[in-house]
Amino acid sequence: MAEVSLRRIVKAYEGDVQAVKGINLEIADHEFVVLVGPSGCGKSTTLRMIAGLEEITAGDIAIGGTVVNDIPPRDRDIAMVFQNYALYPHMSVYDNMAFGLTLRKFPKAEIDKRVKEAARILDITPLLERKPKALSGGQRQRVAMGRAIVRDPKVFLFDEPLSNLDAKLRVQMRTEIKKVHQTVNTTTIYVTHDQVEAMTLADRVVVMNHGIIEQVGPPQELYHNPATKFVAGFIGSPAMNFIPARLEETSGALRLMLPDGATLNVPEARVARYRSHAGKPVLFGIRPEHLTDDKPTDKTNPAPLTLTPEVIEPMGMETLAHFRIDGAEVSARLDPATPAAVGQPLRLIAHMDQMHIIDPTNDKVL
Amino acid sequence: MSATTASRDVPGIYHKAGSLRSERRWAMWWAYVSLIVAAIIFLAPPFYMLLTSFKTNAEIADHSLNPWWIRAPTIEHYAAILSNPIFIRFFINSVIVTGCVVVLTMVISVLAAFALARMRFWGSQVLATGVFLTYLVPDTLLFIPLYQIVGGLGLLNSIWGLVLVYPTLTVPFCTWIMIGYFASIPKELDEAALIDGANWMQMLMKIFVPVAMPGIIAATIFAFTVSWAAFVYPTAFVTTAEQMPLTIGVVSQLVRGDTFAWGQIMAGALMAALPPVIIYAFLMDYYIAGLTAGATKG
Ligand SMILES: Nc1ncnc2c1ncn2[C@@H]1O[C@H](COP(=O)(O)OP(=O)(O)O)[C@@H](O)[C@H]1O
Ligand SMILES: [Mg+2]
Numbered sequence: 001m002a003e004v005s006l007r008r009i010v011k012a013y014e015g016d017v018q019a020v021k022g023i024n025l026e027i028a029d030h031e032f033v034v035l036v037g038p039s040g041c042g043k044s045t046t047l048r049m050i051a052g053l054e055e056i057t058a059g060d061i062a063i064g065g066t067v068v069n070d071i072p073p074r075d076r077d078i079a080m081v082f083q084n085y086a087l088y089p090h091m092s093v094y095d096n097m098a099f100g101l102t103l104r105k106f107p108k109a110e111i112d113k114r115v116k117e118a119a120r121i122l123d124i125t126p127l128l129e130r131k132p133k134a135l136s137g138g139q140r141q142r143v144a145m146g147r148a149i150v151r152d153p154k155v156f157l158f159d160e161p162l163s164n165l166d167a168k169l170r171v172q173m174r175t176e177i178k179k180v181h182q183t184v185n186t187t188t189i190y191v192t193h194d195q196v197e198a199m200t201l202a203d204r205v206v207v208m209n210h211g212i213i214e215q216v217g218p219p220q221e222l223y224h225n226p227a228t229k230f231v232a233g234f235i236g237s238p239a240m241n242f243i244p245a246r247l248e249e250t251s252g253a254l255r256l257m258l259p260d261g262a263t264l265n266v267p268e269a270r271v272a273r274y275r276s277h278a279g280k281p282v283l284f285g286i287r288p289e290h291l292t293d294d295k296p297t298d299k300t301n302p303a304p305l306t307l308t309p310e311v312i313e314p315m316g317m318e319t320l321a322h323f324r325i326d327g328a329e330v331s332a333r334l335d336p337a338t339p340a341a342v343g344q345p346l347r348l349i350a351h352m353d354q355m356h357i358i359d360p361t362n363d364k365v366l
Numbered sequence: 367m368s369a370t371t372a373s374r375d376v377p378g379i380y381h382k383a384g385s386l387r388s389e390r391r392w393a394m395w396w397a398y399v400s401l402i403v404a405a406i407i408f409l410a411p412p413f414y415m416l417l418t419s420f421k422t423n424a425e426i427a428d429h430s431l432n433p434w435w436i437r438a439p440t441i442e443h444y445a446a447i448l449s450n451p452i453f454i455r456f457f458i459n460s461v462i463v464t465g466c467v468v469v470l471t472m473v474i475s476v477l478a479a480f481a482l483a484r485m486r487f488w489g490s491q492v493l494a495t496g497v498f499l500t501y502l503v504p505d506t507l508l509f510i511p512l513y514q515i516v517g518g519l520g521l522l523n524s525i526w527g528l529v530l531v532y533p534t535l536t537v538p539f540c541t542w543i544m545i546g547y548f549a550s551i552p553k554e555l556d557e558a559a560l561i562d563g564a565n566w567m568q569m570l571m572k573i574f575v576p577v578a579m580p581g582i583i584a585a586t587i588f589a590f591t592v593s594w595a596a597f598v599y600p601t602a603f604v605t606t607a608e609q610m611p612l613t614i615g616v617v618s619q620l621v622r623g624d625t626f627a628w629g630q631i632m633a634g635a636l637m638a639a640l641p642p643v644i645i646y647a648f649l650m651d652y653y654i655a656g657l658t659a660g661a662t663k664g
Contacts, residue, residue: 004435023589033474034596051561052561053557053560053561073557073558073560073561074561074564078561079561080557080561082554082558083554084552084554086552086554086555086557086558088558088573088577089577090577090579099562099572100562100563103562103563103564104563147558
């Protein structure tokens with residue numbers, strides 16, 4: 001039993017700065033939840049309140065059904081992995097991992113068994129006698145995880161554990177963390193500012209911004225059904241395009257009028273959803289992958305858009321093209337075989353079944 | 367045309383590199399010259415003491431002789447001191463006082479520094495600054511009020527009075543050094559220890575003390591040097607030979623009125639200076655590492 005509940009959690013630092021503004025979150029047993037958001041949005045603060053490293057200004061935190069507000073970190077049965085690893089520099093890898101168990105007076109044989117098992121899982125058995133300074137970044141990261149695993153806690157807490165690694169190692173360790181979670185199956189709360197990390201690791205992603213939770217959901221749901229403009233823009237790379245537009249109703253059909261004069265038909269299935277906004281300015285949101293080049297072989301193009309590329313970026317498996325519509329930057333993902341050139345008008349197709357319409361008055365996705 | 371510009375550029379580059387190299391050479395030169403001058407200035411007095419300690423009394427008194435030369439070397443001064451039980455007593459007193467003071471100092475300042483660096487409580491910042499300010503008060507100013515206190519405690523004329531008083535010289539500075547060291551230990555390290563189940567005392571003993579070992583050694587050497595060489599306090603607080611440490615013992619026994627037993631004073635002073643020299647030589651690497659780390663962090 002190790003579900004975690006946050007109920008109306010508030011954290012105020014001196015000077016009335018509210019870093020966390022009353023968030024609610026229920027995390028199920030065995031779940032891997034990722035808190036993601038831009039720097040300074042309150043992710044670490046939230047995690048540190050769960051760990052007991054930061055006092056809670058208001059609200060309740062429960063771990064495994066017990067409210068832990070006034071329980072010190074060592075009695076919360078959690079383990080934490082820090083961004084800078086925080087390995088004890090004077091201890092060997094073995095002792096680093098054994099430290100928590102030694103303090104808890106585990107029998108020597110049990111400690112040895114657990115450390116060796118964790119070392120096996122993490123593939124660091126040959127490093128057990130080394131000091132942290134003789135390890136590479138990736139190896140240190142593994143030791144930090146080993147220190148958490150041997151404790152067999154109710155909850156793992158990770159605070160940007162991969163930020164100090166170079167890109168290649170980061171991808172590798174990401175897979176490693178996922179594997180470890182599949183092996184030990186401990187409830188995990190993971191903080192990152194990297195949406196790719198969040199999407200690839202999480203059972204559920206919690207998107208935070210300015211101390212509040214914007215949306216909680218499985219990665220696919222956040223991608224396909226973002227609740228707010230912030231989530232729509234934050235999840236996905238390259239980011240979603242936002243183009244100011246106007247919804248017009250003509251004889252029961254809805255059309256989007258773009259500032260450059262183009263018009264796009266709203267799919268029939270969505271008309272009822274947007275009808276109340278007819279005649280009002282809206283934001284038209286479409287991901288670059290849903291704005292592709294129109295191939296002559298396609299039957300018909302229900303939503304044609306002709307734009308002139310300002311920048312072309314061939315990436316190998318695709319080509320990114322950047323345009324401008326009345327000041328708004330727009331990018332599209334093209335087939336690399338398409339002969340696109342800067343300054344040459346290009347016919348695109350907007351996949352309107354994947355688009356989003358945002359109410360600019362409250363930034364909610366309609 | 368392009369060939370000429372190229373050939374004109376090349377010597378330019380070489381000239382630049384050459385001037386850099388010669389600048390470096392000059393810097394080295396000056397470094398060596400000033401270090402040699404400094405070494406001569408600092409080493410001349412002990413060297414002169416060493417020479418004097420091997421001269422006969424007659425030779426010391428004879429001003430017509432070259433003072434930098436020994437004509438008839440003798441170890442009589444060393445023999446006299448080592449065979450005199452009162453000097454052995456001085457030495458033992460110094461060892462007891464210094465040993466107690468070093469232990470007392472390190473216990474107090476490590477605990478104080480840990481509290482000031484890590485437990486953020488009301489006024490901890492002011493207190494940390496205050497600790498350092500007390501270090502700036504000279505002992506020549508403090509010994510009068512301290513005389514009252516030590517007297518009130520009935521510890522005048524006793525080595526235990528000195529054990530009580532020396533820490534006023536050592537604790538502030540050692541605390542300051544240790545605050546610098548502890549502050550340089552990343553916060554995550556104590557948080558990790560806290561989550562691993564350590565209480566404050568375990569965190570201090572198992573994480574902070576071992577990680578800050580160079581700082582602890584530097585502070586220990588400082589406390590040792592200060593209490594071994596203390597002069598003002600024992601002069602003020604101790605009057606019987608039985609209770610004197612080496613520093614004032616040597617002077618009190620060998621200066622009778624205006625008769626100075628120079629040979630024995632020099633021999634005694636040199637022997638008194640030996641323990642710090644041995645300890646320095648032994649811990650030199652740690653001490654230097656300690657000083658520099660303290661300098662950048664404190
Ligand atoms: N000790 C502190 N004192 C005052 N403000 C803080 C403190 N720690 C964090 N903050 C502020 O709280 C906000 C959230 O910080 P944090 O949780 O660290 O963000 P992140 O999402 O990047 O991890 C930031 O605006 C930060 O400046
Ligand atoms: Mg953070």
